[in-house]
Amino acid sequence: MIDFTSTNIRLWSRLGSCGAFGQAALSLPETKEKTVILTADVCNFSGLDRFRASYPDRVYNVGIAEQNMIGIAAGMAREGFTPFATTYAAFATMRCADQIKLCMGYMNLPVKLVGLSAGFSVGILGPTHMSLEDVAFMRALPNVVILSPADCTATVKAALAAAQLAAPVYLRLTGSMNNPIIYKEDFEFEVGKAIELRAGDDIAIIATGSMVLHALKAAELLEQEGLFAEVLDMHTVTPLDMEAVEKACAKNLIVTVEEHSVIGGMGGAVAEALALKPSRPPHLLLGARGAYPHAGDYPFLLEYSGLTAPQIAGRIFETYKELF
C-alpha cells in the first residue's frame, strides 16, 4: 500500500519520474497479483532495483532488445499477466513501432509500455535519446491509452491506474531527478479527466507532463500583465477529456504546451477535437519545433525550444496582443 505522505512525495520528487515509477511498482503486485516487469537493460534507471530484490521472479531483463521486449510483454499479457515494459521513451516507441502497432494497437493486448525520460530530459545524450514524436505515433494507434503525468506524485498515481486498465497503455514519463512537486498530497487521478489547477477567464492553457509546472509559472507571469489564464493538467492524452476541451472554448485563447513536437502531440489532439466546431477560440500550439537540437543539458534544451515559463508567457502575451 502506497502512502501519499509528504515525506514520500518529497522522496519521489527527489528520485524523479523513473524512480517514482519504481516505487509505485513495488505496490503493484498487491492489487495485480500477476504483475511482471520487463526492461531493456535499464532496470536500475527504471528504479526497479527494489522491485527486483522483492520479486526476483517477476523481472525480465531482455537486454538491449526492445522489439523483443514488446513481443514478450504481449505474450505475457495474452496469458493473463499484467506486464509493464520499460525503456527510454525514444526506444520504447519509435524503435518498436511495428511490434507496438500489432500487439497493442491491433491485438489490443494490455501491455503497459513505460517511456522513460521522454522529451528532452536525457538530451545530453543527443537526439538519439530525445523523444519528441512518441505521442504522435502512439496517438495514431487505436486502443492505446496515453498517460502523461505532471510530476512524480502523478507518476505514482498513473502507474497504479495503468495497472487497473484492461487496455494497452503508454505511460510517458517526463522531467528529471528533483522533479518539482505539483501535487503535494494524495489526489483523484481519473483516466481521461483533466484537472483544473488554476482558474482564469482570458486564456485556457492546456498542458501535459513536465510542462504543467511551466504553464502554472507562465500563468503567474501573465497575471502580472493583466491576463488571467486557467491551467489544465491534461494527464491523459488519449482518451482526451472532451468536456474540458469544450469548456476551454469559453476563453478568448486556447494554448497547448507539451514537451513534444507541436505536430501530432497533445496540442494536435486538441486541434483535431475542435476542427469541426464552427465557433472556437484561436489555438496557440507550443512545443518543440524544427530540427533536432544538438546534445545539451535539460534546462538548455527547454530554453532552446522556447519551453521555459518566461518564454511560454512571452509567446502567449504576444499572441494575445496581436489577436485582441
Added chain:
Amino acid sequence: MTNEEKYTKAFMQAFDIDAENVRTLEFQAIPAWDSVGHMGLVAALEEAFDIMLEPDDIVDMSSFARGKELLAKYGITF
C-alpha cells in the same frame, strides 16, 4: 523535540530501524540504505529540519556521523 531526536528519528523512519542501531550506521551497511533509501533519508531530513540539501551534500552523506557534520552548514547544531 531536540535536533538530536529529530535527526535520529529521520534515520529510524527512513530505514525502519531502532534508535540503538542508528548511531554507527553507514551507507549501504544495511539493505535499506541503498540508493532509494538514501533519497528517503534526504527527504526525511529535509522534512524534519525544513531545509533543501545541496547535491554535493546528498552525495557526501555517507554515515550517521557525517550527516551531522553536513547539517551544520544549514545552521543545525547538536
